[in-house]
Amino acid sequence: MPETKYAESDYMMISALQHIAVCPRQCALIHNERVWEDNLLTAQGELLHIRVDNGGTEKRGDLIQARTVRLNHPGLGITGIADMVEFRRITDPLDPKTGVRIATTLPNKHNWWIPCPVEYKRGRSKTDDWDRIQLCAQVLCLESMYELRMDRAALWYDSTKTREWVYIDSELRDKTLELVRQARILLDSGKTPPPVYDRKRCNACSLYEQCRPKDYAPDHAEKYYENLFHIVDP
Ligand code: SF4
Structure with a gap:
């Protein structure tokens, strides 16, 4: 059995790895401050998961498909x-x-x-590793739970209706473990980093309104406070 290190109350959600990979501030807002807001992208993702996550287990010949499976490490x-x-x-x-x-x-x-997680994703295969990192974290959990070694897992993309095989090599494992380490440090610190505005990333972020990255980013903060306290002479 794996050495138990963390109490269940100290477990971190696997989704924190994707969030910290996108933006450390987003990760702290969601996982420490419990801020969440749906936008079109999160709503589409949620709908897809409602369709997929109907629980239950199906068996077809030499294949068993178990849905909505709790994992932990x-x-x-x-x-x-x-x-x-x-x-x-x-x-x-x-x-x-x-x-x-x-x-x-x-x-x-x-x-x-042989276990193999299949994660359903909105859209199509992406160039960044965020989906693959989430999948690798699931593999690490399954390896720990069943005391075995896995070499691949799958992503299924809604737009293209295709399954993408992901090989769980040492590079992806190292990347995932490094994000676990970074997310743990961030969330244990209890601090929420200041925003760093990036047009593409921030415009797709469901927390844009709560975060207000243009107003509060360090580069813009001075101007924001100037405007806030600017008194117009009569
Ligand atoms: S709006 Fe931008 S800076 Fe703010 S949490 Fe989202 S991604 Fe991060």
């Missing part, structure tokens, strides 16, 4: 919910090349099963 102190985890049946739990365990048993089922 006590050693890293992260938790989240996978849209779906697929389990594919095999007869030998060990990787024939490396001898590493790649499959688990399941209650009331014969043989061995």
Whole structure:
């Protein structure tokens, strides 16, 4: 069993990794200050997940699809919910090349099963790694929960209706672990960083109104306060 390091009350949501990758201020506002506001993008994402996250488990031959699966990793102190985890049946739990365990048993089922998270995403495949980092965090949780090693997982994109395989290599693992470390430091500090205005990122941010990045960003703050206290001579 993995060494238990964090109490459940100290777990951090896996979504914090995506949020800190986008903007540390957004991460602190959502996960420490509990500020949340839907915009068109978050509403579309929410609708997609309502369609997908209907719970329950389906079995088709050698494949089991479990929906809305709670994941956690006590050693890293992260938790989240996978849209779906697929389990594919095999007869030998060990990787024939490396001898590493790649499959688990399941209650009331014969043989061995290889887990694979499938995360449903709005839009199409992206050039940045945010979706892949979230998926890698899910893999780290499953590896910890089942004491095995996984080498791939999948993203399913709503716009293109395609499944993208993501290989969980050491580079992606390191990136994900580094974000876990950064998010932990940020959230434990209890501090919310000042905004850094970036037109593309901020205009897509659901917290734009609460954050007011143009008014409060350090570069703009001086001007903002000047305007705020500017007294017009009669
Ligand atoms: S509006 Fe910009 S600076 Fe503010 S939280 Fe969103 S992304 Fe970060």
